[in-house]
Amino acid sequence: MGTKLKKSVTGKERVVHTLLIILTCWPLLHIFLVKQFDLNAWKLAGWGMYSVPLHSIRLEITQLVKSPQGWTASPISDSRLNEPVSKYMDLRFALGKLMEPSGLARSVFEAFPTMDRINIRVSKLAMDRSSGMIEESHVDFLYDE
Numbered sequence: 001m002g003t004k005l006k007k008s009v010t011g012k013e014r015v016v017h018t019l020l021i022i023l024t025c026w027p028l029l030h031i032f033l034v035k036q037f038d039l040n041a042w043k044l045a046g047w048g049m050y051s052v053p054l055h056s057i058r059l060e061i062t063q064l065v066k067s068p069q070g071w072t073a074s075p076i077s078d079s080r081l082n083e084p085v086s087k088y089m090d091l092r093f094a095l096g097k098l099m100e101p102s103g104l105a106r107s108v109f110e111a112f113p114t115m116d117r118i119n120i121r122v123s124k125l126a127m128d129r130s131s132g133m134i135e136e137s138h139v140d141f142l143y144d145e
Helices: 011-037 079-098 102-111
Strands: 057-067 070-075 117-127 134-144
């Protein structure tokens, strides 16, 4: 006569099963995050990192001054901004659109209290999927004191 053995799932097996499910689902979630929020495919244990070029980010901060002819823009370059710019660029490189430069804007207004309005332009090189060419795209962030 055969006896049926009932096997109970132990705590260790639950942990292993949970980890396997997470490892199985993570690549799909990561692909979604990269496409939706422009996260860096090379960060957060992305398994598709070699499928995209390592893109570079460029940052331009300009002061906007109202004149009778309209708004004039003059670039801001100051060593007091080196650290906040570097921190923002590192975070933007990893987190993409999830990282807006509001903290950087605060640092600019603290360093230059007479400024009323600034524009922060974030540019990056990326491959255009339709043409296969590397192109620059940019996003402008306008801040008022």
